């Protein structure tokens with residue numbers, strides 16, 4: 299699975315998100331297979347469905363044709379009609395398929411998603427001579443399934459989680475050893491982290507609690523926290539806290555929103571032995587909220 303900014307698709311488990319750019323209005327990502335195939339997805343917001351998806355696909359292929367001409371390589375392409383996916387039947391919108399062939403082969407789908415109101419172009423590209431038609435069909439059909447309306451799937455580097463769509467991505471770090479996603483809305487902030495190489499390095503000579511006290515909790519500046527160990531499927535701990543008086547006075551602006559940090563924090567951290575990784579979720583909020591636990595339960599760590 300790969301997911302970014304509310305656009306997600308089902309890829310084989312050993313394929314990895316390698317490039318992201320843009321935002322939810324207009325953006326791009328690429329997922330690479332371990333061998334020479336990749337899927338590229340680009341999207342842009344369009345409040346109304348385009349009159350003619352075929353024409354849009356032809357337009358797109360024309361830009362590729364021009365690029366091929368410049369490089370003096372052959373290019374042939376075809377646009378095909380496509381059966382509506384269950385999501386299209388559900389939310390409206392529609393799509394057309396396309397293929398092109400030059401120094402590489404591609405199967406693509408251009409769709410207008412009735413749920414997220416975006417024009418999305420997805421294509422699976424591989425070296426010529428490799429038959430990827432079957433795999434491409436299942437990957438392309440899974441774009442914009444939106445199985446859980448109101449929640450966006452974010453999936454990359456062995457992290458897969460659903461996040462309420464009102465929380466917007468503010469910052470991210472994507473490395474195989476460390477992934478961090480920071481989201482914010484008008485009222486709250488959510489930080490999701492995943493450390494790789496856990497058992498080998500981070501937890502070799504210390505417990506999860508010791509690691510948390512040394513490495514994780516100091517990252518939560520300005521909050522008076524208390525933590526407890528939790529007994530569930532993993533070695534895990536939970537913490538809650540309140541913003542200290544000092545920070546209330548100094549109250550740093552919260553990211554781009556220019557709002558003071560919310561009063562409460564709640565979080566979870568756990569070591570997943572099966573995937574050999576540490577995961578942590580913390581939620582800055584006002585009033586009561588159980589979002590940190592809900593997010594924890596939504597992370598498919600193994």
Ligand SMILES: [Zn+2]
Nearest residue numbers: 411413414442
């Ligand atoms: Zn969509």
Ligand SMILES: [Zn+2]
Nearest residue numbers: 570572599600
């Ligand atoms: Zn796990």
